[in-house]
Amino acid sequence: MLCSDQGFFAAGDPQFLIAVRDLEARHSNTSWWAHVALQTEWDLAGTGAQLGVTGYGWGHPEFVMLSTDGNTIIQGSQGQVWTDIVCLREAHRIQSFRETGVKLAKDKSIPEETRDAVDRWLNATSPE
Known part of the structure; x- marks a missing residue:
């Protein structure tokens, strides 16, 4: 809902870019942009984080997403108490x-x- 409401992608076309860390270099900040389409079974903070693609363990997300037009950025990270999600438009x-x-x-x-x-x-x- 956040993504379509904020113009991150169109409701019928959920494509965006996500920064994917180099899994071979665990302690590196090296990443690359992957062009993806959101699927209903995606679990960014759970399975994705557990696998190290979108975080540092189940329930510990750390990801950056960019709209395909470059106008909207969404960042997720595990804060002190809560999972922080920031959406920055324009x-x-x-x-x-x-x-x-x-x-x-x-x-x-x-x-x-x-x-x-x-x-x-x-x-x-x-x-x-």
């Missing part, structure tokens, strides 16, 4: 996000594919 309008994007796109310690993706996002969106 991130391209937030100056600090754009400034961070510019820094990331220039940072040679960031993988080239990531820098290229950030650069594409900056060029495809306008702060207005």
Whole structure:
């Protein structure tokens, strides 16, 4: 409901991008975007987290999802007491996000594919 209500995807077309961690490098922050479609049997915080794809054990989610148009970001993480879900619409309008994007796109310690993706996002969106 959150996803369709916030424009993350259309009710009849539940496609989005999800950051998937490199399961071979457990202690790495390396991830890649997978283009997926939500299925009714998905369990992001349970089975997905237990398998290490969307978290760090059953009930301990840690994931980032991006709408296919790049306008909406959803992040899930296990907080002190609750599972925190944050939905950010029109991130391209937030100056600090754009400034961070510019820094990331220039940072040679960031993988080239990531820098290229950030650069594409900056060029495809306008702060207005």
